[in-house]
Amino acid sequence: MSDIEHTEDTIPFYPDHVRTEFYVVLGVLAVVLVIAIAGLIKPVGIGEPADPLNTPLHVKPEWYFLALYQILKKIPPMILGIEGKIIGVVIPIVLVALIFIWPFLDNRPDKSKRAILIRLAFAIFAIITIIALTIWGEVS
Numbered sequence: 001m002s003d004i005e006h007t008e009d010t011i012p013f014y015p016d017h018v019r020t021e022f023y024v025v026l027g028v029l030a031v032v033l034v035i036a037i038a039g040l041i042k043p044v045g046i047g048e049p050a051d052p053l054n055t056p057l058h059v060k061p062e063w064y065f066l067a068l069y070q071i072l073k074k075i076p077p078m079i080l081g082i083e084g085k086i087i088g089v090v091i092p093i094v095l096v097a098l099i100f101i102w103p104f105l106d107n108r109p110d111k112s113k114r115a116i117l118i119r120l121a122f123a124i125f126a127i128i129t130i131i132a133l134t135i136w137g138e139v140s
Contacts, residue, residue, distance in 0.1 A: 066137030067130050
């Protein structure tokens with residue numbers, strides 16, 4: 001089978017496929033236009049506008065942010081003349097940055113049992129603290 005016979009069995013892209021895609025675009029635009037007109041005729045409200053200065057009591061973040069949320073709730077408004085909420089935001093960022101740069105700070109081969117136990121105790125303490133803050137944030 002030669003190339004000439006093979007090209008005769010194909011459908012050209014330009015008029016056929018472009019026309020089909022044009023019809024799809026027209027169909028999607030028609031659906032969007034129908035939804036827009038329906039929204040103009042009978043708008044659906046979601047309630048009163050949000051008040052950025054008044055957070056409802058029932059609002060809680062997702063479970064993976066509950067520990068950070070609890071930290072923000074328990075920090076006093078002013079610490080050493082610095083606003084507490086700023087400290088509540090900066091401390092977790094510094095701790096995550098410390099976790100990322102720790103391998104570069106502590107890169108010597110240390111196989112002593114004491115160092116391993118200290119690191120293990122620190123890791124267990126951090127995990128228990130995060131779990132406790134998450135549970136505390138959920139029940140508070």
